[in-house]
Amino acid sequence: MTTSPLARRSGERLVSGWGRTTPSAATIVTVDDADAVTAAVRGAGRRGVLARGLGRSYGDAAQSGGGSLLDLGRLATIDLDTAGATVTTGAGVSLDTLLRVLVPAGFFVPVTPGTRMVSVGGAIAADVHGKNHHRDGTFGSHVLRMTVVDGRGEVVVLDPVTTPDRFWATVGGMGLTGVILDATFDLIPISSSLISVDTERGTDLDDVMDRMVARDDEYRYTVAWVDTAHPSGRGVLTRGDHAPADWLSGSAARDPLGFAPKPLATVPPLVPGGLVNPLTLRAFCEAWYRKAPRHRVGELQPLGTFFHPLDFLRDWNRGYGPGGFVQYQIAVPDGAADLVRLTLDRLRSIRAFSAVTVLKRFGAANPAPLSFPQPGWTLAVDVPAGVDGLAQVLDSLDERVVAAGGRLYLAKDSRMSPEMMAATYPRLAEWQRVRDDMDPHGVFTSDLARRLSL
Amino acid sequence: MMDALGEPQSVLVLGGSSEIALATVLALPRARLRRVVLAGRPSPALDEAATQLTSAAIAGVSTVGFDAADTASHGDVIGRVFDEGDVDLVIMAFGVLGDQAEAEADPDTAVAMATVNYTGAVSAGLRVAACLRAQGHGALVVLSSVAGQRARRSNFVYGSTKAGLDAFAQGLGDALHGSGARVLIVRPGFVRTRMTEGLEEVPLTIDPGDVAGIIVSALRKGRETVYAPGPLRYVMAGLKMVPRPVFRKLPI
Numbered sequence: 001m002t003t004s005p006l007a008r009r010s011g012e013r014l015v016s017g018w019g020r021t022t023p024s025a026a027t028i029v030t031v032d033d034a035d036a037v038t039a040a041v042r043g044a045g046r047r048g049v050l051a052r053g054l055g056r057s058y059g060d061a062a063q064s065g066g067g068s069l070l071d072l073g074r075l076a077t078i079d080l081d082t083a084g085a086t087v088t089t090g091a092g093v094s095l096d097t098l099l100r101v102l103v104p105a106g107f108f109v110p111v112t113p114g115t116r117m118v119s120v121g122g123a124i125a126a127d128v129h130g131k132n133h134h135r136d137g138t139f140g141s142h143v144l145r146m147t148v149v150d151g152r153g154e155v156v157v158l159d160p161v162t163t164p165d166r167f168w169a170t171v172g173g174m175g176l177t178g179v180i181l182d183a184t185f186d187l188i189p190i191s192s193s194l195i196s197v198d199t200e201r202g203t204d205l206d207d208v209m210d211r212m213v214a215r216d217d218e219y220r221y222t223v224a225w226v227d228t229a230h231p232s233g234r235g236v237l238t239r240g241d242h243a244p245a246d247w248l249s250g251s252a253a254r255d256p257l258g259f260a261p262k263p264l265a266t267v268p269p270l271v272p273g274g275l276v277n278p279l280t281l282r283a284f285c286e287a288w289y290r291k292a293p294r295h296r297v298g299e300l301q302p303l304g305t306f307f308h309p310l311d312f313l314r315d316w317n318r319g320y321g322p323g324g325f326v327q328y329q330i331a332v333p334d335g336a337a338d339l340v341r342l343t344l345d346r347l348r349s350i351r352a353f354s355a356v357t358v359l360k361r362f363g364a365a366n367p368a369p370l371s372f373p374q375p376g377w378t379l380a381v382d383v384p385a386g387v388d389g390l391a392q393v394l395d396s397l398d399e400r401v402v403a404a405g406g407r408l409y410l411a412k413d414s415r416m417s418p419e420m421m422a423a424t425y426p427r428l429a430e431w432q433r434v435r436d437d438m439d440p441h442g443v444f445t446s447d448l449a450r451r452l453s454l
Numbered sequence: 455m456m457d458a459l460g461e462p463q464s465v466l467v468l469g470g471s472s473e474i475a476l477a478t479v480l481a482l483p484r485a486r487l488r489r490v491v492l493a494g495r496p497s498p499a500l501d502e503a504a505t506q507l508t509s510a511a512i513a514g515v516s517t518v519g520f521d522a523a524d525t526a527s528h529g530d531v532i533g534r535v536f537d538e539g540d541v542d543l544v545i546m547a548f549g550v551l552g553d554q555a556e557a558e559a560d561p562d563t564a565v566a567m568a569t570v571n572y573t574g575a576v577s578a579g580l581r582v583a584a585c586l587r588a589q590g591h592g593a594l595v596v597l598s599s600v601a602g603q604r605a606r607r608s609n610f611v612y613g614s615t616k617a618g619l620d621a622f623a624q625g626l627g628d629a630l631h632g633s634g635a636r637v638l639i640v641r642p643g644f645v646r647t648r649m650t651e652g653l654e655e656v657p658l659t660i661d662p663g664d665v666a667g668i669i670v671s672a673l674r675k676g677r678e679t680v681y682a683p684g685p686l687r688y689v690m691a692g693l694k695m696v697p698r699p700v701f702r703k704l705p706i
């Protein structure tokens with residue numbers, strides 16, 4: 001019997017990023033162990049192989065049309081070394097699962113992004129940052145060792161001391177140097193699961209930014225939310241640190257390390273036009289700003305509330321409707337702080353309001369050639385993809401970002417040009433040399449790699 | 455790769471000198487466009503089309519030889535284009551209008567029309583579909599025609615080739631559903647191009663640029679079928695209801 005080239009292959013699925021914009025079909029291969037990964041890499045077809053974590057990157061980083069996507073969810077071991085304050089986990093372990101083990105044992109992950117629903121592999125491959133970047137750097141900076149299957153199908157152990165080139169090419173390497181099987185990384189010891197949070201409002205963007213520059217250094221965790229619908233660029237700063245157990249009272253004091261967050265609601269799969277439109281976004285921004293206290297010190301918040309507020313609404317990305325959305329995240333040096341305002345102004349001019357708007361100061365970069373953070377400011381905005389004129393506005397902002405020596409975050413990107421990639425990641429060629437060494441036959445590829453000619 | 459805002463990087467036109475296709479390429483967002491392959495029979499018109507795109511500041515324009523009637527060569531030609539890199543958008547625009555009286559007088563002429571418009575499209579369409587399917591993404595735009603919606607006495611040979619093409623493209627679109635690849639069927643009415651030069655214009659006549667605009671917006675919206683201009687949808691729906699004894703007497 002003839003099999004049609006148009007027939008659906010078994011295990012095949014349409015896959016997209018969190019922004020749900022450009023799905024492509026790939027074969028999902030669930031792997032159980034290192035041998036299965038090795039076999040998948042050695043048996044790779046023309047369209048290649050790629051590890052996929054929990055698909056929380058916004059664009060096309062974790063998809064590969066026509067290729068195989070390795071689901072590493074079963075690489076789920078968690079091995080905690082309490083004395084050394086380190087943990088070794090399978091790459092498929094989510095930070096959500098991990099924190100449910102770590103927090104009650106008195107530890108926190110060294111870095112967490114704005115959602116717990118990311119895998120350890122994804123956190124390393126994108127070299128994610130959190131609210132403590134100015135102090136603690138990225139996730140990759142805390143990795144002591146990792147086991148990786150390279151493009152030849154060989155299992156190698158990488159660490160920053162004995163194999164620095166390959167280690168740092170894999171940190172931030174977006175899955176293109178190898179499949180991470182497991183990793184060992186540092187933990188932050190904590191004595192409670194609460195964060196002591198100081199909240200203040202900034203009346204306009206300058207005020208917000210001034211306040212961040214003035215006192216961010218006093219806090220381990222800092223971030224600001226900016227009102228994109230309001231011309232002033234007013235915002236809310238939240239900054240804090242792990243609260244010591246002896247600050248707790250009442251029921252919290254009886255179970256200082258308690259941690260059992262639950263998602264509350266799910267956005268239904270079919271939201272025809274999208275819940276999110278200029279009207280609802282404006283209303284949301286107004287309410288969010290009003291809800292924040294003008295100034296409050298030492299409020300004790302659960303970890304989930306402080307770090308992962310979006311996780312309370314499962315599948316919230318569906319709220320943007322079938323057209324999906326893009327996240328535009330820039331990093332610019334201090335000298336180009338005006339780009340933050342320019343970005344907000346230009347987006348407001350086309351009524352591209354964003355609910356999830358994060359402004360943060362970055363600290364020093366790490367040695368990974370493709371790591372995103374660099375000292376200065378980072379701004380992230382979510383915008384529905386269907387907004388008229390969005391492509392032109394973002395392209396014009398891109399030019400300013402390039403000129404300012406800034407860059408876009410690969411884990412969020414879904415639309416940058418290959419020229420911008422090369423211009424803003426000046427160590428791309430260096431990374432490519434190591435990548436070619438680790439993957440001489442070009443087994444690892446992704447839609448992002450194709451789009452950006454990586 | 456098509457980006458999140460619908461900007462393609464690579465385009466293949468089968469029937470590379472088609473005025474409608476050329477207008478469509480010019481109407482595409484071009485900020486990310488880096489490769490346009492015009493596949494057609496070598497001719498000054500084909501070279502002229504490439505020059506026109508290049509002078510519109512579109513990068514990476516090239517031509518390759520492609521004859522719709524030479525189906526045995528399709529596999530190679532199309533395969534090579536895809537081997538050089540993913541193709542985000544394929545526009546299948548080749549076609550001949552021919553002359554109905556001539557076709558009736560010389561059935562070989564009619565066969566030649568059918569070979570290009572239908573047989574050639576089946577051959578090229580299946581090969582393109584397999585390539586899009588294999589890369590897991592991409593769109594195929596098929597230039598059908600309202601003439602295929604109901605056979606008319608005055609041009610039923612052409613009409614029947616487009617009817618066959620249209621049915622083929624519908625099935626192909628369904629076969630590709632959920633594969634990441636998709637088919638957009640375009641059904642223009644009367645478009646002012648060299649194909650219709652010298653023919654008497656009818657109501658709702660439009661220019662290639664109008665068709666182009668409709669195609670680009672339909673691609674962005676993920677539509678499966680569009681008429682050009684849009685209101686022809688209702689005209690055709692009406693015409694399909696007309697009983698045959700009446701229809702054959704209509705002056706169309």
Ligand SMILES: Cc1cc2nc3c(=O)[nH]c(=O)nc-3n(C[C@H](O)[C@H](O)[C@H](O)COP(=O)(O)OP(=O)(O)OC[C@H]3O[C@@H](n4cnc5c(N)ncnc54)[C@H](O)[C@@H]3O)c2cc1C
Nearest residue numbers: 053054055056057113114119121122125128129174175180
């Ligand atoms: C609500 C929300 C908030 C976010 N906040 C932040 C934030 O504050 N800071 C931040 O930095 N990021 C943030 N992100 C982005 C997110 O942290 C990254 O995209 C992260 O990579 C997602 O992990 P994942 O497991 O879902 O990986 P995926 O999205 O599935 O994959 C991301 C990349 O990692 C690669 N990869 C995954 N697993 C492996 C592996 N085992 N081996 C090799 N490569 C692998 C993939 O190939 C792909 O290139 C946020 C995302 C969301 C949805």
Ligand SMILES: NC(=O)c1ccc[n+]([C@@H]2O[C@H](COP(=O)([O-])OP(=O)(O)OC[C@H]3O[C@@H](n4cnc5c(N)ncnc54)[C@H](OP(=O)(O)O)[C@@H]3O)[C@@H](O)[C@H]2O)c1
Nearest residue numbers: 469471472473474495521522548549597599644645647649
């Ligand atoms: N114009 C209209 O009113 C109208 C209406 C409905 C549908 N359409 C359809 O739209 C499509 C484009 O037409 P158009 O208006 O743009 O006219 P056009 O400019 O004449 O384009 C037709 C194209 O088909 C090509 N072609 C013909 N025979 C070929 C062959 N054997 N091999 C390869 N290419 C061949 C021609 O190339 P050569 O230069 O080599 O001949 C030309 O590029 C056609 O399919 C047509 O049927 C047109």
